[in-house]
Amino acid sequence: MTSKDVARVAGVSQSTVSYVMSGKRPISARTRRIVEDAMAQLTYQPNAGARALASQRTQIVAVVMPFDSGLGAAGLMAFIEEITLAARAHDHDVLLVTAEEGVDGLRRVAGRALCDAVVVMEVGSDDPRAAIARDLRVPTLFIGIPDDPAGLHCVDFDFEDGARLLVAELADRQRVTALAWGSDTVARHLNYVPRFRAAAQEAAEAAGVALDWVPLERATVEEQVRAVLAAGADALLVTAHLTRVVHAVQDAGLRPGTDLDLVALATDVDATGFTVPLTAVSTHPRDVSRQAMSWLFDLLERGSGPAQVRRVPASVSRRSSVRSGPTPRVPRP
Amino acid sequence: MTSKDVARVAGVSQSTVSYVMSGKRPISARTRRIVEDAMAQLTYQPNAGARALASQRTQIVAVVMPFDSGLGAAGLMAFIEEITLAARAHDHDVLLVTAEEGVDGLRRVAGRALCDAVVVMEVGSDDPRAAIARDLRVPTLFIGIPDDPAGLHCVDFDFEDGARLLVAELADRQRVTALAWGSDTVARHLNYVPRFRAAAQEAAEAAGVALDWVPLERATVEEQVRAVLAAGADALLVTAHLTRVVHAVQDAGLRPGTDLDLVALATDVDATGFTVPLTAVSTHPRDVSRQAMSWLFDLLERGSGPAQVRRVPASVSRRSSVRSGPTPRVPRP
DNA sequence: TTGTAAGCGTTATCAT
DNA sequence: ATGATAACGCTTACAA
Numbered sequence: 001m002t003s004k005d006v007a008r009v010a011g012v013s014q015s016t017v018s019y020v021m022s023g024k025r026p027i028s029a030r031t032r033r034i035v036e037d038a039m040a041q042l043t044y045q046p047n048a049g050a051r052a053l054a055s056q057r058t059q060i061v062a063v064v065m066p067f068d069s070g071l072g073a074a075g076l077m078a079f080i081e082e083i084t085l086a087a088r089a090h091d092h093d094v095l096l097v098t099a100e101e102g103v104d105g106l107r108r109v110a111g112r113a114l115c116d117a118v119v120v121m122e123v124g125s126d127d128p129r130a131a132i133a134r135d136l137r138v139p140t141l142f143i144g145i146p147d148d149p150a151g152l153h154c155v156d157f158d159f160e161d162g163a164r165l166l167v168a169e170l171a172d173r174q175r176v177t178a179l180a181w182g183s184d185t186v187a188r189h190l191n192y193v194p195r196f197r198a199a200a201q202e203a204a205e206a207a208g209v210a211l212d213w214v215p216l217e218r219a220t221v222e223e224q225v226r227a228v229l230a231a232g233a234d235a236l237l238v239t240a241h242l243t244r245v246v247h248a249v250q251d252a253g254l255r256p257g258t259d260l261d262l263v264a265l266a267t268d269v270d271a272t273g274f275t276v277p278l279t280a281v282s283t284h285p286r287d288v289s290r291q292a293m294s295w296l297f298d299l300l301e302r303g304s305g306p307a308q309v310r311r312v313p314a315s316v317s318r319r320s321s322v323r324s325g326p327t328p329r330v331p332r333p
Numbered sequence: 334m335t336s337k338d339v340a341r342v343a344g345v346s347q348s349t350v351s352y353v354m355s356g357k358r359p360i361s362a363r364t365r366r367i368v369e370d371a372m373a374q375l376t377y378q379p380n381a382g383a384r385a386l387a388s389q390r391t392q393i394v395a396v397v398m399p400f401d402s403g404l405g406a407a408g409l410m411a412f413i414e415e416i417t418l419a420a421r422a423h424d425h426d427v428l429l430v431t432a433e434e435g436v437d438g439l440r441r442v443a444g445r446a447l448c449d450a451v452v453v454m455e456v457g458s459d460d461p462r463a464a465i466a467r468d469l470r471v472p473t474l475f476i477g478i479p480d481d482p483a484g485l486h487c488v489d490f491d492f493e494d495g496a497r498l499l500v501a502e503l504a505d506r507q508r509v510t511a512l513a514w515g516s517d518t519v520a521r522h523l524n525y526v527p528r529f530r531a532a533a534q535e536a537a538e539a540a541g542v543a544l545d546w547v548p549l550e551r552a553t554v555e556e557q558v559r560a561v562l563a564a565g566a567d568a569l570l571v572t573a574h575l576t577r578v579v580h581a582v583q584d585a586g587l588r589p590g591t592d593l594d595l596v597a598l599a600t601d602v603d604a605t606g607f608t609v610p611l612t613a614v615s616t617h618p619r620d621v622s623r624q625a626m627s628w629l630f631d632l633l634e635r636g637s638g639p640a641q642v643r644r645v646p647a648s649v650s651r652r653s654s655v656r657s658g659p660t661p662r663v664p665r666p
Numbered sequence: 667t668t669g670t671a672a673g674c675g676t677t678a679t680c681a682t
Numbered sequence: 683a684t685g686a687t688a689a690c691g692c693t694t695a696c697a698a
Contacts, residue, residue: 002691013669018693025694028667045444049391050691052382053674060428065417073406084398084431093447094429095393098417111378113675114426222608243576243606250583251608273576275555275584335675346685351677358678361683383675386690446691 001044010038021046052113059092061296062115064106064129066122067099067188075267078285079143083119086293090300092116103128110136117296119143123154124189139299141292145309147191153299154309155292159192162265162281162314163199166237169263169279169322171207173235177228181240182217196239196265216241222248234260242266246274256321263322277319288312334377343371354379385446393426394629395448397439397462399455400432400521408600411618412476416452419626423633425449436461443469450629452476456487457522472632474625478642480524486632487642488625492525495598495614495647496532502596502612502655503568504540510566512558514573515550529572529598549574555581567593575599579607589654596655610652621645 007014012035019025020035027035038044052058063083066076084094095115097105099122106129109115116138120129123144133140134151142154170176178200181193197213204211212233216224221241225248228236236256238245242264249256256262256276264271264280271280291312299305340347345368352358353368360368371377385391396416399409417427428448430438432455439462442448449471453462456477466473467484475487503509511533514526530546537544545566549557554574558581561569569589571578575597582589589595589609597604597613604613624645632638 004691014692015670015694016668019668022693026667031667043444045441047386047691048445048447049382049385050674051693053380053386053676054691054693056674056693058382063429073410077406077409080429081431084429088431088434093442096396096413096417096427096429098414098421101421108378109426111376112381114381247580247608275580337675347676348678348686349684352684355677359683364683380675383690384677386674386692387676387678389677389690 001042003044003046005042006035006038006044009042010035056113058114058116060095060115061087061092062095062097062109062118064097064101064118064120065099068184072267072270074269075283075285078267079121079289082286082289083293086290086297090297103132106132106136106140110138110140113137117141117300119292119296122188122190125191126189139296139304141296141299143288143292145191145195149307149309151307152309153295153307155288155295156192156309156311157283157288158311158314159196160199161311162283163196164203165281165314165316166263166265167200167203167207167209167211169316169318170235170237170261171209172324173209173261175210175212175233176204176235176237177212177214177233179214179216179225179228179236179238179240179245182215184218185240186215200237211237216245221245222251225249226252229254229260236260236262237264238262239265242270243273246278250275257323261322261324268317271317271319276321278321279317279319281314281316284312334375336377336379338375339368339371339377342375343368389446391447391449392424393428393448394420395428395430395442395451397430397434397451397453398432401517405600405603407602408616408618411600412454412622415619415622416626419623419630423630436465439465439469439473443471443473446470450474450633452625452629455521455523458524459522472629472637474629474632476621476625478524478528482640482642484640485642486628486640488621488628489525489642489644490616490621491644491647492529493532494644495616496529497536498614498647498649499570499596499598500533500536500540500542500544502649502651503570503594504542505657506542506568506594508543508545508566509537509568509570510545510547510561512547512549512561512569512571512573512578515548517551518573519548533570544570549578554578555584558582559585562587562593569593569595570597571595572598575603576606579611583608590656594655594657601650604650604652609654611654612650612652614647614649617645617648 003014003017006017012031017035020027020032087094097109109118118138118140121143123130123142123146125147127146130146130152142152143156145154145156186193201211214224214228221244225245229252254260262278264278265283266280267285268282271278291310336347336350339350345364350368353360353365420427430442442451451471451473454476456463456475456479458480460479463479463485475485476489478487478489519526534544547557547561554577558578562585587593595611597611598616599613600618601615604611624643
């Protein structure tokens with residue numbers, strides 16, 4: 001079934017069929033009805049390739065996946081779900097590109113006109129994909145902020161703000177241990193690590209709390225937690241390997257909120273998945289992707305706007321993993 | 334840049350450029366070099382829409398996501414990764430379709446010629462998508478087995494086999510409690526639930542063990558586990574909500590492998606993510622998707638083959654959550 | 667308000 | 683071994 005068939009059955013020209021679909025020119029009510037009937041009768045569906053060729057629009061958004069989900073599989077799925085949802089709401093489909101393809105993946109989907117736009121997840125500090133994005137055929141939106149975001153469209157969670165909020169929750173402690181991202185994450189040059197760290201450090205100093213920074217290594221999480229606990233730590237700020245950390249704590253016979261304080265940077269689901277719901281700053285993966293997609297379609301519809309960096313604000317959810325309750329000493333700027 | 338430009342620069346006809354790319358007719362070494370140089374010089378990339386229109390092949394595989402990952406987010410991501418990997422290995426891309434679109438999603442991607450094939454994940458017993466797949470324009474591969482798989486290409490983990498293996502691990506116990514999928518999963522009519530249950534029941538009877546079936550409800554997992562434990566259960570077979578179950582058990586002061594036996598149906602990562610590594614039957618999500626994709630490309634390349642159901646064999650990994658060690662009394666058929 | 671026809675960038679069938 | 687050229691199915695000026 002082609003639009004030609006529809007035209008023949010409806011007794012109109014092919015262009016009329018096209019205009020009925022696109023609404024790009026006025027059609028009499030009568031003609032519209034006839035055409036729509038014909039389409040229904042033939043169960044006509046426009047050919048995507050032909051349409052893309054003629055219109056120079058594919059109605060497809062390419063999404064470049066992260067190498068390894070910093071947010072965990074659940075967070076990643078939330079991202080993807082939200083992205084496809086937004087895409088469908090704008091009559092677009094989602095094409096998946098693996099991070100492994102690297103720069104070539106971007107070149108391919110843009111160069112072959114496989115998509116109208118691309119979203120790149122988890123961009124690193126000196127991400128080579130950022131460099132080439134500047135002269136890509138299609139608008140590109142980054143999730144994460146490279147060191148030089150000039151000329152780029154970037155959306156990210158406000159890690160600095162999150163760090164401050166988290167420290168504020170433990171501001172009346174003498175000493176806080178930050179169980180944070182390890183060398184694997186650092187190796188990927190995700191600059192939210194230094195961003196978060198710097199902000200946390202600054203906030204801690206302002207509040208007069210000593211902040212010990214412990215990078216958690218995948219292979220030794222439990223061991224490290226035990227060591228930290230053995231050393232007497234009783235205020236934990238965790239940003240990585242949350243599940244394993246909490247279990248290690250519990251295995252040590254300690255309960256967050258009773259025997260020690262624990263705050264986390266985590267998604268809401270993750271923070272509430274334990275027997276003790278955790279006080280946490282949520283990274284709001286869904287908000288980030290919603291923000292990204294709405295911006296993307298803005299660019300697509302209203303033409304490419306000015307490059308900028310947009311941060312999704314942080315917020316803390318107080319639950320029961322902090323003993324004394326909230327007594328923040330650090331004012332939020 | 335179009336192939337016309339390449340042809341001009343290379344001083345050959347457009348068709349020669351096309352044949353250099355496709356290899357569908359002999360090209361002299363000299364001509365090939367000239368053309369390839371021109372392509373490189375212009376950084377030419379063929380237009381996907383035009384190619385799809387002319388060749389009737391999009392080089393795209395549509396993947397219909399599950400409603401709610403029965404395997405958990407991690408398992409789902411494994412699926413997706415494996416699928417995109419396989420697709421790229423065959424020079425195809427992956428288009429994501431949400432389960433929410435239901436039957437219409439299938440009709441859309443097939444009808445508009447957005448893809449050459451489709452993979453449907455997590456199909457239910459009387460999945461309406463199965464019905465329409467039979468007369469879809471493109472080969473369709475189901476992950477999961479509907480009640481009437483006639484005329485369909487289905488791949489699934491062998492849940493029956495998995496059930497038997499799991500029961501065998503606890504075959505010398507008097508009484509085993511199965512903490513299994515709850516009403517939400519059942520409501521989705523995933524027929525691996527009854528398939529698993531029937532096989533487990535049969536194996537249990539053969540082995541002379543009493544099998545108590547407890548459907549775990551999302552809202553009350555911990556409560557149910559406590560109740561079961563309080564009732565004296567000391568041999569658990571869990572197929573759902575694994576993390577929460579294990580934590581509930583530990584919170585009750587019990588250690589799997591020490592105070593009670595626990596075997597699970599889970600991915601390997603999930604089974605080893607606890608302080609006590611669990612004896613488990615792995616659902617091998619990666620194997621399932623690899624199997625599915627290799628079959629799919631067989632169909633695509635060698636033309637649509639005969640419909641059938643293919644099961645990915647189960648296997649048990651003995652770890653340390655069972656006390657007496659493996660003493661299976663139930664022979665594997 | 668509607669129709670005609672020229673592309674869009676490939677592939678593939680004839681020729682040569 | 684290579685070159686013309688007619689599709690492929692749609693969109694969109696340009697006419698009427």
